[in-house]
Each structure stands twice: as structure tokens, then as C-alpha cells.
Amino acid sequence: MVVYNIYIFDNHGTFLFYSEYKRVKKAEMSHSEEGKLMYGLLYSLKSMCQKLSSNDSSAFNCYRTNKYKLNYMETPSGLWFALNTDVNANGVKELLQSLYQQVYVEFVVKNPECERGKPIESALFKHEVDEFIRRSPQFR
Incomplete structure (x- = not known):
């Protein structure tokens, strides 16, 4: 598997984190603008899945x-990982x-310097996310 990039948002749409790996085509906009577009896309897809679903479990996992x-993954606390x-x-x-359990919880939730609802600026967190992705069996 080739990983291109990762986005993390909170339940209010705040763009918390972004990291890039083997992305082929570079964006012609800032990461902030791209993050807003990604959040809007995820919000729309999630909403559409809920409206089309015949039951309460309208889980949106991916599109290809x-x-x-x-x-896509949403945590019980409302974080969105893409x-x-x-x-x-x-x-x-x-x-x-x-990634959520081993990296986010350990290096953000348990870190008193990381403020909830604010972009994650911890260099250690970024390093740990990057290492986690790179050593995953899916990463090439």
C-alpha cells in the first residue's frame, strides 16, 4: 500500500494535523485550504451515507x-482521521x-501541552505518526 497523506480533524471541523508521505501530485493551494476542502468532502459523504442508510449504522469507511x-475513521470522541x-x-x-490508540492517545491526549481543539504542533507527535505509518506493514 502506498500512503499519500493523512488528515486529522476534531468534531467541530478544526484542522488538527496533516502529514504527507508519497504524494505524487502537489496541491496548488495551502494545506489550510486543502484541509477545509477535505473536511467539507468528509462531512458531505458522511451526511449522504446517513441519509441513504436504511438503519442507524451508516458507517462511511472509504471511497475509491x-x-x-x-x-475514513471517526472515533467515539468525534475525531476524524482521513x-x-x-x-x-x-x-x-x-x-x-x-494509530489513534498507540500514537494519538499517548502523544496528544496524555500530553498536557496539547490543547484540545487547537492544531497539534508537537514535533514529537508528528515524528511518531510518521514513524508509525512508515513501519506499518501496509507502507511501501
Whole structure:
């Protein structure tokens, strides 16, 4: 699996974190603008899935194009994780759950310097996310 980039948002739409890996095409806008567009896309897809679902479980996990796959996970506390990968990516749900439990909780939730609802500026957190992604079995 090739990982292109990752986004993390809170339940109010605050763009908390972004990191880039093997992204082929560079954006022609700032990361902030791209983050707003990504949040809007996720919000719209989640809303559409809820409206189309015949039951209360309207889980939106991913969508795929012929070029990439957008993988999505929402935590019980309302954090949104979005990971763009190649179309053949497997096991991404488990990867995102582990990233949340092993990295986010350890280096953000337990870090008194990280303010809730503010962008994550911890260099240690960024390093740990990058290392976690790079050593995952899915990363090439």
C-alpha cells in the first residue's frame, strides 16, 4: 500500500494535523485550504451515507476512485482521521485504529501541552505518526 497523506480533524471541523508521505501530485493551494476542502468532502459523504442508510449504522469507511482511496475513521470522541492511499490498500481501518490508540492517545491526549481543539504542533507527535505509518506493514 502506498500512503499519500493523512488528515486529522476534531468534531467541530478544526484542522488538527496533516502529514504527507508519497504524494505524487502537489496541491496548488495551502494545506489550510486543502484541509477545509477535505473536511467539507468528509462531512458531505458522511451526511449522504446517513441519509441513504436504511438503519442507524451508516458507517462511511472509504471511497475509491481509479487513482486513490480515501479511508475514513471517526472515533467515539468525534475525531476524524482521513488517510489517502493507493486503490489496493487493505487493513487501513485497523491501521487507523492503532494509530489513534498507540500514537494519538499517548502523544496528544496524555500530553498536557496539547490543547484540545487547537492544531497539534508537537514535533514529537508528528515524528511518531510518521514513524508509525512508515513501519506499518501496509507502507511501501
